[in-house]
Amino acid sequence: MKNPFQRSYSAEETSIFNFLSGIKIFETLTDDEKVSFLPYLYLRKYKQDEVVFFRKDPSHALYIIKRGKVSISFDIGDNLEILNQIGSGHSFGNNACIADTNRFYNAIVTSVDADLYVIPHVNIMDIFSAQPKIKAKVLASLTEMYDEYTKQLFASYRSSRGFFSLDLLYTTF
Template sequence: MKLKEFFAPKTEKVEEERDLIKFLSEVELFDNLTRNERRNLSQHLYERKYKGEEIVFKKGYPNVVMYIVKEGELQTYLDSPEGENLKTIKPKDYFGEVGLFLEEERTATIVASKDSVLLGISKRDMSRFIDEYPRAGSKILRKLASVLCTHLIRTNETLASKRDELIDLQKRLEDSESQLQELKNSQEVDKEKS
């Protein structure tokens, strides 16, 4: 065995770790961590591969793992893949983060639309990471709070817009009903005259 062949697996592992640490720096939730903090976090992650059209999880499943999309693409459905796609999830996106902190079931069904590679971290492993590295854990929690607040603000804006649309539709419906009633009354008066 040549010396180069002996060291090849170790070199490959070092390169994979370096690539993973770089990848984590590009994920919004972890972009404020130091290289060393990302390395420590990477020790708590595991990799899962999904084929295109494979279900990652269904609505109602236990929510105890957060996933980060490393490669591929996923689709989000309210109930089943036969329904309307709510959102496309791409590399560097993450989902399931709420399950790390709350005892909630999955609120949607996620399906791989292409062959995909996901990085997962369980609720228990995230808790361990936060306990072992409280400074890094604090950074992640602050970033997550910021992201969730931003989502909440956008959701409130969307709800306000939809409420305004609904009020407008209701007013138009009432106007149409009023016009229809006036037309009926006018026709009855015309019948009585003839």
């Protein structure tokens, strides 16, 4: 039997909640917690080769790909090295969930067009201030993601037989 005091959501809201459940940083949030993000979930259309952000830009927003593809790249001199190509159901610019950060890679749309949900950093911080439980869950998911990235980095280092110097990685800790 359904709780008569439990909030009910529209079909559109439920659809967005289901979509967000597939995004790592939102997967542990309940619908009642995800609803806090709805007023700040802006759908923006991008065209092929449009830059979402550049490396070193301030982390002003979190992006979620609803439709299309985005290339994650790193600039080395005048060249861009593609790190990954991501599509629907992936987020990027996740460091917008952390105060005072800058981008450490470039994000460029590679499909003919793309629909991206954009959640501004300022709104994420407002939600975190008002709802520490949401902050804890999102940051725990973000920590899991960064842990996985670190494992992949070390695995790559082992397989490349040390073609880059890991001592540079820990100079700031």
